[in-house]
Amino acid sequence: MNSTVESQTNPPDSLAERRETLLDLLRQAGVHDARVLQAIRNVPREQFVAPALRAQAYANIALPLEYGQSISQPLMVAMMTQALGLTGTESVLEIGTGSGYQAAILAQCARSVVTIERWPGLAERAARLLGALGYTNVEVHIGDGTLGWPPAAPYDAILVTAAAPSVPEPLVAQLRLHGRLVVPVGSPEQQDLLLVVKQEHGLEQRALGICVFVPLIGAAAWRERFD
Ligand code: SAH
DSSP, X not given: OOOOOOOOOOOOOOHHHHHHHHHHHHHHXXXXXXXXXXXXXXXXXXXXXXXXXXXXXXXXXXXXXXXXXXXOOHHHHXXXXXXXXXXXXXXXXXXXXXXXXXXXXXXXXXXEEEEEESOHHHHHHHHHHHHHTTOOSEEEEESOGGGOOGGGOSEEEEEXXXXXXXXXXXXXXXXXXXXXXXXXXXXXXXXXXXXXXXXXXXXXXXXXXXXXXXXXXXXXXBOGGGO
8 A cells, every 4th residue: 555654844833832831831830810821822922022032932931122121931920910919900000011011911911001111112112012912901101110100090009020129119109008019129130029918007028939130220229230
């Protein structure tokens, strides 16, 4: 019997397959919030990175952005979002828009998102991309996010995606009672990811793990020289 032997080179996994593999990894690492997992499935991370990096979009790694910044690894994005305990009704403030990817994840999990970026070039590109992807519940602003964004305060949740020397006071002031603030606090080299909950008697604080973020540069954080 004649049989044609076709060459059995495996095609590279599609981005969709890689995304499912990433979701398995996130679940194994302790991401159990269905809203967060669905957001990771829905948001096309490949659109938020440079074209040359698209094949790596669903690897669990941070990827470089312009201006020496980086888009956090997906597990970190998922863990931080999960720690905010979002149910879909919240107003959220993000400091450090970067690519806009984390803002898109938040926009899927909450009612509205205000995000602030100090580099105009990053903020403008993120705003364009989020608009093109149809996010109508995200506002991108250029500015010093260590001062928060008073016009839309108070917020139910605040996420800082850059490393702070201490919990920025203006952000605590703009957090609603019982609101949650997630922020990496430590040295420029390494930080503890802190979950801060505002209670009647003061702030409750829990460390969620070690992390490494690019520095938060601003009036209530570090000065320019660390950038
Ligand atoms: N959340 C982003 C990644 C953030 S990287 C994403 O999903 O892609 C950290 C970002 O914080 C960088 O873009 C950096 O420029 C920004 N940043 C640092 N200090 C800031 C400040 N004071 N206000 C606003 N953005 C700041």
